[in-house]
Each structure stands twice: as structure tokens, then as C-alpha cells.
Amino acid sequence: xxxxxxxxxxxxxxxxxxxxxxxxxxxxxxxxxxxxxxxxxxxxxxxxxxxxxxxxxxxxxxxxxxxxxxxxxxxxxxxxxxxxxxxxxxxxxxxxxxxxxxxxxxxxxxxxxxxxxxxxxxxxxxxxxxxxxxxxxxxxxxxxxxxxxxxxxxxxxxxxxxxxxxxxxxxxxxxxxxxxxxxxxxxxxxxxxxxxxxxxxxxxxxxxxxxxxxxxxxxxxxxxxxxxxxxxxxxxxxxxxxxxxxxxxxxxxxxxxxxxxxxxxxxxxxxxxxxxxxxxxxxxxxxxxxxxxxxxxxxxxxxxxxxxxxxxxxxxxxxxxxxxxxxxxxxxxxxxxxxxxxxxxxxxxxxxxxx
Amino acid sequence: xxxxxxxxxxxxxxxxxxxxxxxxxxxxxxxxxxxxxxxxxxxxxxxxxxxxxxxxxxxxxxxxxxxxxxxxxxxxxxxxxxxxxxxxxxxxxxxxxxxxxxxxxxxxxxxxxxxxxxxxxxxxxxxx
Numbered sequence: 001x002x003x004x005x006x007x008x009x010x011x012x013x014x015x016x017x018x019x020x021x022x023x024x025x026x027x028x029x030x031x032x033x034x035x036x037x038x039x040x041x042x043x044x045x046x047x048x049x050x051x052x053x054x055x056x057x058x059x060x061x062x063x064x065x066x067x068x069x070x071x072x073x074x075x076x077x078x079x080x081x082x083x084x085x086x087x088x089x090x091x092x093x094x095x096x097x098x099x100x101x102x103x104x105x106x107x108x109x110x111x112x113x114x115x116x117x118x119x120x121x122x123x124x125x126x127x128x129x130x131x132x133x134x135x136x137x138x139x140x141x142x143x144x145x146x147x148x149x150x151x152x153x154x155x156x157x158x159x160x161x162x163x164x165x166x167x168x169x170x171x172x173x174x175x176x177x178x179x180x181x182x183x184x185x186x187x188x189x190x191x192x193x194x195x196x197x198x199x200x201x202x203x204x205x206x207x208x209x210x211x212x213x214x215x216x217x218x219x220x221x222x223x224x225x226x227x228x229x230x231x232x233x234x235x236x237x238x239x240x241x242x243x244x245x246x247x248x249x250x251x252x253x254x255x256x257x258x259x260x261x262x263x264x265x266x267x268x269x270x271x272x273x274x275x276x277x278x279x280x281x282x283x284x285x286x287x288x289x290x291x292x293x294x295x296x297x298x299x300x301x302x303x304x305x306x307x308x309x310x311x312x313x314x315x316x317x318x319x320x321x322x323x324x325x326x327x328x329x330x331x332x333x334x335x336x337x338x339x340x341x342x343x344x345x346x347x348x349x350x351x352x353x354x355x
Numbered sequence: 356x357x358x359x360x361x362x363x364x365x366x367x368x369x370x371x372x373x374x375x376x377x378x379x380x381x382x383x384x385x386x387x388x389x390x391x392x393x394x395x396x397x398x399x400x401x402x403x404x405x406x407x408x409x410x411x412x413x414x415x416x417x418x419x420x421x422x423x424x425x426x427x428x429x430x431x432x433x434x435x436x437x438x439x440x441x442x443x444x445x446x447x448x449x450x451x452x453x454x455x456x457x458x459x460x461x462x463x464x465x466x467x468x469x470x471x472x473x474x475x476x477x478x479x480x481x482x483x
Contacts (some may be wrong), residue, residue, distance in 0.1 A: 019391070030391075035446070036417045037392045223391065223418050288395040288439075290415045312394040312417050341397075341413070 007053035008153050008202040009209055016219055023222055024125035026054040031221040039224035040314040043159045043191050044355075048220040049212055052197070053153030053205065056127030058134070061117035063143040072143050073118050077111060080137055082247055082268070084257035088113035093175045093186060095255050097247040098122075098130060099264030103271055104243040105250075106133050108235065110188060112177055121154075121197075123237045137263065153205045157217060158195030158228075165215055168196065190225065192232025192355060227311050230320060233282055233352030239293055239309040240280055240322055249276045249324060251352065278305060279330040282350035285319040289340045296339045297323050297347075304329045307338060315355050322352060356384040359450050363466060364475035365426040367408070370450065371469060373460070378427055381454040382414065382445060385479055390416040393445045396438045396455060403431045405458060407465050412455070414445070427465050429458035 004027045013020065018029035029051065031039060042048040062072035077085040083096035093112040100106050107126040112119040122130045131148060138144050163171055168185075172178040174194075177186035189195040200208050213219070226236070235241055235250050247256055248271050256268055285291065291310035296303055305325030313320040321338070329336060332351060337344040358364065362372035368386035372379040387393065395415040405411050405425040412423040435454050438444060445453035470478060 030418065035392045227417060288415075289397065290395065290420065292420065312392075312415070314417070 005054070007051050008205040009051045009053065012206055012209055013051065013219070018219070018221060021222070024054060024123070026124060028054060029219070029221040031223045032219050034218065036221070036223035036227060037314040039218065039220035040227050042218050043193055043220060043224065043228055044315055045160070047157065047159035047161045047165050047217050048224070049209075049217050050156040050158070050220050050222075050225050051153070051209070052156050052225075053202075054124035055154055056120075056122040056124060056130065057149040057152050057154070057199065058120040058122060058127075058131065059117050059145075059147040059149055060120065061145050062141075063145060072141050076134075076138060076141050076144055077118055077120075078260045079262060080134065081109065081111060082256040082262055082264070083111065084260055085111050085113065085118065086260075087257075090115055091172065091177050093177060093188065095175075095252065097241075097252070097255060098133060099247065099262060099268065100243060101264055101267065102244075103246040103248075103264050103267030105237070105241040105245060105247060106130060106243070108237055108241055108247070110186075112186065114177070125238060151202055152199050153202050155198045155200060155205065155208060155212070156189070156195060157198070157212065158189055158191040158193045160193055162193075162195045165217060166196070166212075190232075190234055191228035192234070192353070193228075226309075227314055230309050230311050230322065231313050231315055231353075231355040233322065233354060235280065235322070236309060240324070245278075245324070246271055246276070248272060249278050249280065251280045276327060278324040279327045280308070280322055280324055280352060281330050281332075282352045282354045283307070283310075283321040283323050283336070283338065283347040284316070284350050284354060285321070285338070285345055285347045287345045288319065289343075289345055290319045291321045291323075291338045291340055291345070291347075295321070297325055297336055298339065298344065299329050299334070299336050304336065313354065320354050321347070325349075356449075358383060358385075358472040358475055360472040362450075362472070363426065363469035364472065364478075365408070365424065365469055366478060367424040367426075369424060369426045371426040372454075373466065376460045376463075377432070377457055378429060378460050379454050379457050380426060381449055382423070383475070384449045386421070387446050387449045387453070390414060390419060390421055391446075392417045393442045396442050396445070398434050398438075398456065399431050401431055401434060404461075405429055405431060407462070407468070423455065425458070426469055427458065427460060427462070429461045431456055432459050433457035
């Protein structure tokens with residue numbers, strides 16, 4: 001087994017007393033001394049920051065001088081991703097999926113169009129797999145440069161008070177990016193709150209982190225990141241998505257544009273015509289036992305699906321889950337149950353977004 | 356936090372405070388810290404007969420679920436009802452307010468298989 005990687009902020013996390021866990025090949029802080037619930041509530045009510053330097057940043061550009069410099073890069077992205085990157089203005093981003101031939105998901109990604117390149121942000125757990133996939137499918141593109149930007153880390157600052165606390169001069173529209181001095185940042189997020197992701201040279205990252213700590217922004221770990229994204233109904237690869245689960249099942253049809261010839265298009269078209277076999281829904285529980293990934297979901301006596309992620313919701317103070325279930329049972333308000341430790345617990349079908 | 360020396364510990368990180376034939380049971384500071392924010396405790400029923408090192412309930416934290424093993428055999432005679440509304444007591448005060456159940460000891464000789472606080476601390480260091 002290869003050694004676990006450390007982000008440029010590893011020593012800062014240790015200094016702050018973080019609990020470190022292995023995640024996707026990295027040693028990452030799962031929580032700091034205040035604990036997941038308090039970190040979660042900081043982000044919901046005010047502001048908090050996450051070291052997400054483990055995420056993959058892949059820059060794609062074209063060397064061609066004759067054609068529009070972005071052309072071949074764009075052609076490649078159109079080939080490997082479900083959303084239509086040609087719709088992007090400069091400094092705009094979009095959610096997209098790298099689909100396999102069978103309609104399953106290689107990774108869910110964010111695609112930004114910058115002035116001279118495209119920048120893809122991919123899941124840490126999939127970075128190697130995605131790079132291999134890109135190598136395999138870039139053979140016909142002679143002028144393409146695919147760069148794994150291991151020299152950059154990402155600090156995600158999230159929460160309703162983020163803009164005020166940071167004093168960010170320009171609030172780019174959601175899913176856009178901008179620059180602040182030398183700093184490149186985007187306005188997306190994975191918490192259900194407003195916020196920014198700062199893309200920072202690894203060398204400079206500890207200084208920026210210290211500065212933000214000095215502004216009173218609490219550091220938050222992967223634990224809070226998970227509860228926040230789960231309350232917001234946002235999918236996580238390895239839970240909601242995998243090689244056999246499609247973006248249509250997870251429920252982002254708007255990020256699939258059938259107007260271009262991407263890998264997996266035929267499979268997704270078939271799925272769209274025939275209707276998906278399962279749908280991602282939210283579940284809210286009234287008892288206290290927590291449905292974890294793999295928990296079976298029932299309607300009456302019949303198994304209708306399986307929990308993909310479940311946790312205790314710090315905001316709602318009840319257990320919540322995301323589950324892939326048979327479409328006939330995906331109606332909001334429907335009473336179902338989940339089998340936790342051989343006992344059935346009642347749940348109500350909810351929209352994926354639960355807060 | 357110090358592990359008090361007025362009780363015994365199991366390698367599964369439960370503690371047992373023995374007073375005559377009554378034993379109060381909880382989980383150690385190390386265990387609560389490893390679990391993180393505790394949000395639910397699944398308890399046995401009053402009157403249930405527990406066997407040493409057999410499962411008697413679970414503790415759920417935000418992040419994970421962990422089985423509770425009884426450090427000693429005996430009959431459950433009391434539950435910490437406060438944990439249903441304040442499970443975080445286990446995080447805040449694992450050796451006091453965060454106790455979980457009380458049992459009536461059925462086999463006192465089992466005590467010999469448990470660890471003193473010093474031995475438990477040595478065990479923690481060793482397993483690091």
C-alpha cells in the first residue's frame with residue numbers, strides 16, 4: 001500500500017488538534033476539538049472553512065495556435081462529459097458527469113472555463129481513475145495538454161456570513177469564478193450555503209489558512225462536510241454515484257445535454273426513454289437509530305431500495321438519509337421504513353434537499 | 356482526561372464500577388473521543404440478562420455506530436434515561452453523567468479478566 005498523502009495544511013490540522021483519518025488516499029481532518037455538530041452549525045449559521053486540497057484539479061488546454069486555442073480542449077471535454085461545456089462563458093463553471101459506456105458514472109465533476117484553459121475539479125477518490133480515463137480517450141486529440149495540478153490546494157469557505165467576514169470585493173454569480181489580486185476563486189459549494197473555493201499555491205496555503213483563522217473562521221473537517229452536503233441532498237461519489245449508477249438516477253437531468261456526442265450518450269438516451277430503474281430521494285426519520293449506507297428500505301413488506309448515505313442531521317436533529325429507490329415509491333410524503341439492526345424504523349420520503 | 360481508578364476497564368473500552376453486587380457500566384473517555392459527537396444510545400430492557408463480552412446495545416455517533424459489550428455478566432436493573440434526551444452526556448462526562456446501565460452482578464469471578472485503570476492506560480498506549 002502506498003503511503004497516505006498529506007495536504008499542505010496537514011501540520012496546521014495537527015496543531016489545531018484535529019482528528020486525522022485516512023480518506024481517499026489522504027490523511028484528512030475528520031473533525032477538530034469542537035466536534036462535527038458544532039462545526040456543522042458554524043457553517044449553517046455563520047461561516048466555516050474546509051481544507052479540500054485532496055480534491056483533484058485537472059487543467060486542460062490545447063497547444064494549437066491555428067485554431068481557437070480552446071477548441072481542442074473543448075472538443076475533448078464535450079467527448080468525456082455529459083454537460084455541454086460550449087455553453088460556458090469565460091469564468092463560468094458547470095456541474096457535469098464523466099459517464100462510462102454503460103451510463104454509469106466515472107466521476108461527477110465541476111468544469112470551469114478560464115481565459116486560456118478549462119479547469120476540472122474532480123473527486124479525490126477518483127483523481128487517478130479520471131486521469132487514466134482521460135489518457136485513454138485523449139488519443140485522438142493531438143494538441144491536448146492534460147495537467148494534474150498537484151501544486152495547488154483548495155480552501156473552501158462556506159456559510160451565510162462568508163462574504164462579509166472575508167470582505168470579498170466581487171461576489172461572482174453562483175457557479176462562476178473570479179480573481180482577487182492573484183487569488184483565483186470560485187463561487188460554488190458543497191454545503192447548501194453560499195461560499196467560495198480559493199485555489200492557492202501549496203506554498204502559500206498555510207499563510208492564507210492562518211489569516212482566515214485570525215478572522216475567526218473556524219476550521220471544519222470532513223465529518224461536517226458530509227453532514228452538510230447530506231442535509232443539502234448533494235451526492236457523493238462512492239455513495240450515491242458509482243460505476244453502475246447514472247446521473248439520471250441520481251437526478252441531475254439538466255446536467256446531461258444530448259446535443260453532443262459524449263461517451264455513454266446512447267446508454268443514457270435509452271435510460272431516459274425507458275425511464276430510470278431507481279431514483280434518489282431524501283428520507284426523514286422520526287426515531288433515533290441512524291440508517292447508514294447499505295440499509296434496506298421497505299414499503300409495506302416489499303424491499304424498494306437502499307440507503308446510499310445516512311447520518312444524524314445537526315440542523316433538524318433527526319436521522320436523515322439519501323436512498324436510491326424504485327421510482328414508484330419516490331413520491332414525497334410517502335411512508336416507508338428502513339431496516340436498521342433487524343428492526344424496521346419509519347421514514348417519510350422527502351426531496352433530496354432536506355433543510 | 357484521567358481514567359478513574361475506582362473502576363475496572365475492558366479491552367472493548369467499557370468501564371465497570373462495582374459497588375457490592377451492583378455494577379454501573381459506561382464507555383471510556385478514549386471510546387467517546389474516538390466516536391465523536393454521540394447522538395443515540397440503544398439500550399437493553401430492564402431485566403435483560405447480559406453475558407460478559409456479549410453485545411448489549413449500540414452507541415451511534417454522527418460518523419459511526421459502535422457495539423456495546425457488557426464487561427460483566429448480570430441482570431439489567433437500571434438504565435440512564437437521561438441519555439435519551441442528552442446522549443452527548445457520554446461525550447461530556449463519560450465517567451459520571453454519561454453512565455449507561457446498572458446491572459446486578461451474577462458472576463463476581465469475572466472481574467479478574469478486566470483491567471485496572473493503569474493496565475487500561477498501558478493497553479491504550481500499546482494499541483496506538
